[in-house]
Structure formats: C-alpha cells, structure tokens
Amino acid sequence: MNNKDIELKKTKEFSGVLLPVADLLEQKNHDYGRSYDVLREEYGEVSFLIRLGDKVNRLKTLVKHPAKVKAEAVEDTIKDIIGYCTLELCFRKNKGVSINQNKCRVCRYVVLTQADLFVLDGYDPCDNCQESCNWAEV
Numbered sequence: 001m002n003n004k005d006i007e008l009k010k011t012k013e014f015s016g017v018l019l020p021v022a023d024l025l026e027q028k029n030h031d032y033g034r035s036y037d038v039l040r041e042e043y044g045e046v047s048f049l050i051r052l053g054d055k056v057n058r059l060k061t062l063v064k065h066p067a068k069v070k071a072e073a074v075e076d077t078i079k080d081i082i083g084y085c086t087l088e089l090c091f092r093k094n095k096g097v098s099i100n101q102n103k104c105r106v107c108r109y110v111v112l113t114q115a116d117l118f119v120l121d122g123y124d125p126c127d128n129c130q131e132s133c134n135w136a137e138v
Contacts, residue, residue: 021082028083036087048088055081 001009029036039047059077062069 018082021079021086024079025083025086036084037091040088040091048084048091051084052081052088055084 055077059074059081062074062077
C-alpha cells in the first residue's frame with residue numbers, strides 16, 4: 001500500500017465518521033435554529049466551555065460505569081463533543097475570533113479559558129508565571 005492509498009483510506013475513514021456528525025448538526029440546527037450562536041453571543045466563550053464540560057463529564061460517567069450504559073451512548077456523546085467543537089469553530093470563523101486572543105502581559109502565555117472564566121476587568125493571576133497580570137488581546 002503506497003502513501004496515496006493510505007491517504008485515500010484515511011480520507012474515507014474520516015468522512016465516514018464526520019459526515020454523520022455534520023448531518024446531525026444540520027438536523028439539530030434546523031430543529032433548534034441558531035440556538036448555539038445565540039447562547040454564544042449572549043454569554044461568550046464560557047457557554048462553549050460549559051457545554052463541552054457537560055459532555056466530557058457525561059463521557060467520564062459513561063466510561064466509569066460501562067455496565068449501566070449502551071455502547072451507543074458513548075459514541076453519541078463523542079459525536080456531541082465533535083458537534084460542539086464544530087459549532088464553536090464555525091462561530092469563531094464567522095465572527096473573526098482568534099483562538100489565541102488573550103495572552104499574559106508578563107510571560108506572553110496564551111490564555112484560552114481563564115480570560116473568560118475567572119478574569120474580572122482583565123486581571124487574574126497567570127497559571128503560567130503566577131504573576132497578577134493584565135491580559136492583553138492579540
């Protein structure tokens with residue numbers, strides 16, 4: 001098997017996984033409208049983190065107690081995680097949001113969650129350098 005064959009096989013494999021997730025997202029967006037975008041616009045990045053956290057916690061529970069759940073539940077939860085990540089990437093693309101939008105002014109450490117979850121008026125101790133810093137948008 002040469003590299004092109006391997007790439008084609010991977011492409012088909014990825015498509016087989018991702019296309020059903022895309023179909024599910026389209027169906028849910030049809031049923032619920034722009035509920036993700038509306039929530040994201042109202043509450044910011046923290047809404048994505050909460051939704052994703054809920055799904056990750058659900059996945060932990062399902063994995064810890066496999067006898068109590070169907071295999072489908074684990075796969076459905078993984079698909080939901082992929083779906084929320086896809087919705088967030090689409091939101092960022094459509095709104096021009098940069099993933100690396102916040103950095104510590106002291107050490108330039110990239111901050112993805114602290115800025116939305118814990119920072120009041122832009123100040124918070126940095127996880128990286130432990131200095132009280134003022135986050136800078138970049």
